[in-house]
Amino acid sequence: MTFQNTLEFAQSLDAQDSLSKYRSEFIFPQVNGKNVIYFTGNSLGLQPKRTKAYVDEVMNDWANLAVEGHFYANKPWWDYHERFAEPLGKIVGAKPSEVTVMNTLTVNLHLLMVSFYRPQGKRYKILCEAKAFPSDQYMIQSQVKHHGYAPNDAIVEIQRREGEHNVRHEDILAKIAEVGDELALVLIGGVNYYTGQVFDIEAITKAGHAVGAKVGWDLAHAAGNIKLELHNWNVDFAAWCSYKYMNSGPGNASGCFVHEKHHADKTLNRFAGWWGHNKERRFKMEPDFDPVQGANGWQISNLPVLSLAPYLASVEMFAEVGMEALIQKRNQITAYLEFILHEIDKQVDSTFEIITPANPTERASQLSVFLHGEGRTLFDYLMKNGVITDWREPNVIRLAPVPLYCSFEDMYHFGQILKQGIVSN
Known part of the structure; x- marks a missing residue:
């Protein structure tokens, strides 16, 4: 045109x-x-008009039902998060069992790294992009320190070539091959927050797996913005915020993806909590943790339904569009x-x-x-x-x-x- x-x-x-x-x-x-002419939906999306009705519904149920709202609200709070599984799965290209909502973005990346950053022997390095969003940089630094490594040794950053603004795809693949069997984890932002560059998630994930590393993605600027096929691309894990392109409100809940190939692996470390326990036996107050099968098994605490309500309003709009x-x-x-x-x-x-x-x-x-x-x-x-x-x-x-x-x-x-x-x- x-x-x-x-x-x-x-x-x-x-x-x-x-x-x-x-x-x-x-x-x-x-x-x-x-x-206004609004160009900052990559920081905070505008408020959908339908959001208020979703929040009011929760407030009214709280007022009229109190604790019974967990089971008898129009959208019971007990399983409120399960309403996200199918529409979120379509947004990020995942099976419903592979996605959940909980916490906030950096919290979720930390929790997922408990499971997927497992340094052993000479395989302890993390590959990330240089000048990633600072929260990711701080998170990765603290994780390697927690495991007893020095950040300047354990963190490998993909640099832009001199005079260029964007990372070359071939440089990422070459660095993955170079680090090879020392590489424990690849963790990159799917879309660079500063330049808007979209990375080839499929090819980078394949390259990381080829050298024996796990591969995860921060999809803060990708979810609801680009085509994602997390299941088919064999991504190990991912997390994203909901308040940018998905318009759920400031600082709101984060989405998580865990590939189904990991769901039955009980050797994976994870920080456990009551809400991730076997749903059918949760109220038996059993002493030993039995995780829910699927991404919901990474949940820890019961969910903030008032925060989820705006997100659900937006996710259902995405399902329409x-x-x-x-x-x-x-x-x-x-x-x-x-x-x-x-x-x-x-x-x-x-x-x-x-x-x-x-x-x-x-x-x-x-x-x-x-x-x-x-x-x-x-x-x-x-x-x-x-x-x-x-x-x-x-x-x-x-x-x-x-x-x-x-x-x-x-x-x-x-x-x-x-x-x-x-x-x-």
Whole structure:
């Protein structure tokens, strides 16, 4: 398709968009009396209007049933989490038994590493990306220290080549082969938070297994954003947050994946708790832990139903839409945003460098833009004029055109505001 930088063309794309009706399902902040152009769904998704009804239902059941809500609520709290299994499985490409919800993202990665980072002899190293999200860096450092290793020895980081913004896929595979039988675990973010680069999860997982390592993924920026086939790709474990592309609310519950090949392995270490115990025998208060078969066996405490309610509202919306339709619009609207950026770059005395890969298979709903010659004042101008975006030092803005609620008209208006911001500064 040949794009045009006109309002009429953007509106024509919206008129053809089968997902445009979902825009009205979300609540937009207002700036200067207008809906904002919201580009930060990669940090916190907008609130779906249907969320309130899900939360109110739990509140009403608590008020009217108290403890009996565990069993007699419209959606009993006892098995509330089980409602996520099928729709979440479709989002991440897993069997229902392989997914669960619990805790928050970094907590879950720590708990999963109890099972899947088992250093022995010379096999003790962890491979990760350089400049991963800091939480992952801190987590991995603390894990290797816990096992008695020095981080600068046990952690192998995949570096970007000098002068390049993204990690080369062949460098990841080469490093895995190089570390070889010293490698205990590969743990990488499926989508790099800073650049928006999408990694080849299938190929990296296969390479890690080929040298005898376990392979896990932090899917914070991937779940609900890219096509995932965790079961078919033979991923050992993964975890993701729910508040970015899945719009469940700030700091909300995390999803987990554990491949079914590990479900019956009782030699795996895990930190146990009452809620992970055999569901049919849980109330017998038995002294010995008998884990639930499946990912639910990694749960520890009973679940915060008030937190799960917004997540369930969003997951059921995803079930209506389907990942195929989301990805189709994501590709088109991201490409249109890229076109708009290049068009504005031609019209102003500035230089934009999009550091997200140009190849559509290596990016998702994010363009990270290096604003050469521009500073924080441009970001402040955008914010004051109703463009909610994300600033990263030294002078990068991250733009996430989330397909559920961003419009092509948004992309056009953003370009005009960006142009005015550069000219006026």
